[in-house]
Amino acid sequence: MFGYRVPAPNEAMLISGGRRGQGGAPFRVVTGHGKFVLPVFRKVRFLTLAMCESEVAEKCVTRQGIVLTVRAVIAFKVGNDTESIVNAGQRFLSDQDQMSVLTGRIFAGHLRSIIGSMTVEEIITERQKLATEVLDTSKAEMAKIGLTVDSLQIQSIDDEGTGYIEAMSAPHKAAIQRQAQIAQAQAAQAAAEAEQESARRQAEYARETAVVQAQYSAEVDRVQAQAAQAGPLAEAHAQQEVLAAKTELAQRAADLRQQQLVAEVVKPAEAEAERIRVLALAEAERMKIQAEAAASHGRVALDQALIEQLPQIVKEAAKGLSGAHVNVLNGTDGLGEVAAGLVGQGLTILDSVRRNLGASESGSGKKLAGGSGEAIKVK
Numbered sequence: 067m068f069g070y071r072v073p074a075p076n077e078a079m080l081i082s083g084g085r086r087g088q089g090g091a092p093f094r095v096v097t098g099h100g101k102f103v104l105p106v107f108r109k110v111r112f113l114t115l116a117m118c119e120s121e122v123a124e125k126c127v128t129r130q131g132i133v134l135t136v137r138a139v140i141a142f143k144v145g146n147d148t149e150s151i152v153n154a155g156q157r158f159l160s161d162q163d164q165m166s167v168l169t170g171r172i173f174a175g176h177l178r179s180i181i182g183s184m185t186v187e188e189i190i191t192e193r194q195k196l197a198t199e200v201l202d203t204s205k206a207e208m209a210k211i212g213l214t215v216d217s218l219q220i221q222s223i224d225d226e227g228t229g230y231i232e233a234m235s236a237p238h239k240a241a242i243q244r245q246a247q248i249a250q251a252q253a254a255q256a257a258a259e260a261e262q263e264s265a266r267r268q269a270e271y272a273r274e275t276a277v278v279q280a281q282y283s284a285e286v287d288r289v290q291a292q293a294a295q296a297g298p299l300a301e302a303h304a305q306q307e308v309l310a311a312k313t314e315l316a317q318r319a320a321d322l323r324q325q326q327l328v329a330e331v332v333k334p335a336e337a338e339a340e341r342i343r344v345l346a347l348a349e350a351e352r353m354k355i356q357a358e359a360a361a362s363h364g365r366v367a368l369d370q371a372l373i374e375q376l377p378q379i380v381k382e383a384a385k386g387l388s389g390a391h392v393n394v395l396n397g398t399d400g401l402g403e404v405a406a407g408l409v410g411q412g413l414t415i416l417d418s419v420r421r422n423l424g425a426s427e428s429g430s431g432k433k434l435a436g437g438s439g440e441a442i443k444v445k
Contacts, residue, residue, distance in 0.1 A: 072100035076116040078144070078151045080159065083108040091152045113155050114162055117143050117216065120170040125226075126181035128189065135224040136181065138197075140173050141216040142208065154212030165213065172207055173218070176200045186230060193220045 073079035073096060081103060082093040093111075103110050122138045142165075144154040158165045180199045181189060189196060197218045208215055225231045 069105055070100055070102050071110050073097060073112060076114060078113045078115055078155070080111045080113060080151075080155050081108055082111070091156075093152075093155065095148050095151050095155075097146075097151075111155075111159055113144060113151060113159055115144050115146065115151075117141060118166055118169075120166040120173070122170050122174050122177065124174040124177050126178045128181055128186050129183060130185055132186055132228060132230055133226055134181065134186065134189065135222075135226055136177055137221040137224075138173065138177065138200075139219045139221060140169055141218075142169050142213050143216065144212055145209075145214045150209070150212040150214070152212070153210065157211050168211065169208070169213060169215075172204055173200060176204045179203070186225070187234065189223060190231065190234070193223075196220060 071079060075098075077097075079096040079101065080093040081096060081101060085094070097115075118141075120140045120142065122140065123135065124138075125133055125135050127133055144150055144165075154165070177200055180196060180203065184192075184196065197220055201215055201218050204215065223231070
């Protein structure tokens with residue numbers, strides 16, 4: 067709109083003409099909003115409220131008489147209050163660049179004054195103290211011209227080649243170098259130890275790996291050997307079982323053959339021996355009876371003695387056969403045959419005795435005729 071003016075956010079609009087401003091200022095201050103300005107009758111100017119910068123490079127003499135070149139940077143701006151804007155507007159509105167020049171000169175003077183009361187060591191080690199003192203001493207003076215300082219930074223301090231700062235820093239440099247060498251040696255030692263530890267661990271790992279591989283290889287070889295031997299072992303076990311079965315079969319055949327031999331050879335031989343023994347006993351009894359009969363006076367007494375002795379003869383024959391191991395193969399018929407055989411043997415013995423007695427009857431008669439005539443007494 068014609069005649070309506072609005073300042074930028076970082077500007078202050080100064081309207082001259084008409085009534086005066088605050089505190090009797092020759093202009094009114096408008097910030098943050100617009101204002102209708104009558105053309106021709108009013109005049110508008112703008113004052114920057116933005117941040118400004120000023121650099122200072124000043125030669126200063128310390129309390130020790132040593133010349134130092136100090137470089138600093140000051141950040142400042144016009145204050146936001148109306149009074150500061152009015153003060154700055156009256157001084158710098160026509161040439162706002164003069165704010166940086168004037169600020170640099172003000173701080174250069176304060177730097178020379180404060181550094182002159184300090185030693186080089188204090189300036190080097192207490193830069194923040196130097197900056198704070200400069201700001202404190204310049205604050206009131208800067209406020210008079212409507213400026214406020216945001217920061218002061220000491221960029222560098224140079225002794226102009228005198229070597230004082232270098233000499234002052236020599237012990238510290240030596241100490242730092244010594245500490246650096248010690249730290250480097252410690253680092254080298256730590257690196258060597260770490261390398262040795264790493265080599266040792268690698269060796270242990272390699273050894274453990276080799277042991278595990280050897281164990282795996284041995285296990286694989288063992289399993290392969292077992293697998294390779296499984297077939298022959300199974301065949302050997304089978305052959306062994308076959309041999310054991312054949313051996314058992316042969317043993318059973320031998321036992322059966324032995325039983326057959328005992329039944330066919332030993333037992334008949336034992337029975338024959340027993341029979342011969344019984345016959346021998348019967349023969350001896352016969353001779354005894356014959357002798358007794360020869361001493362008797364009659365044939366009747368002799369027959370009677372034989373008859374009485376026949377059961378004893380059969381009993382002796384049966385007693386002889388009782389110790390023999392006879393295999394009866396046909397049951398009750400076999401038992402009948404054995405009994406009939408015993409009786410037959412007794413009768414055969416009796417027959418034999420009678421025949422023997424008949425052959426010697428004549429001699430016996432003579433002997434009986436000359437005897438005592440008593441009857442034969444059989445015991």
